[in-house]
Amino acid sequence: MTLIALSWLVGVAYAIGGVAKLAGVGVMRKDAEHFGFSYRLYRLIGALELLGGIGVAAGLLLKPIGLAAAAGLALLMAGAVVAHVRAKDPVGKTAPAAVCGLLCIAIIVLHALSLVD
Template identity: 50%
Template sequence: MRPAGNPTDLSNNSLVTTCAPSVVTVDAPDTPTPTPWNHLMILTISLACLIALIFGASGVLNALALPKARELAAETGFSVAAYRRIGVLQLAGVAGVALGLALPPLGGLAGAGLLLLLAGAVVVHLRNGDPVAKLAPAIVCAVLVASYLAALFA
């Protein structure tokens, strides 16, 4: 026969005691807290992707001399061959910006090259007396590339 205090013995109407399971706390593995460097890297990658999208599309359009590129070349007074060269330079800039995430000096050179192309675009638009609506994309892209360079070397 089991002792009266045993929780499994219910035959004698005695007080049954139970043991509550003990609570065990397990600390979550240390998760890295975001640092300013992490945020800056996310910004740099985001800007590089945006630059690649914009200049990649424009570079392909120009390098392949698609009908819209031919029309733009005629509007600005450039030959189709010159527009193709601009497209190739844009695509080279895209490759440099993408590789610049791993090799920052290359990204810096590519960004500087894109800024020079954009400065040329602004000069052409101003010389042609184009309205602000045609000038704005070049300025916005220049700000985008300058932001990428600032984030890359911060």
């Protein structure tokens, strides 16, 4: 049950964030500039987030997809943490990326434990 709830929560959260980046929401454009990224690159990150979110949710039916998506998102969030640190952002702005990355790792662990059952 935990895997189901966490996969849906993470999937929806990443899908929303990805769509916001792809749509060019003002705050996303400002974030791209803040990190020194071109908006084209930031849109690519948004596409990866959207696809990763869909993949994590789909992983409830297709475990290999869910594992790959969660691993990819965890790596993406590691990069996000690095970007926040390089931008000298406070912990409060860096923490969401770290927490989301840890949630993706939790999904990987829960998938692995479900394979043992």
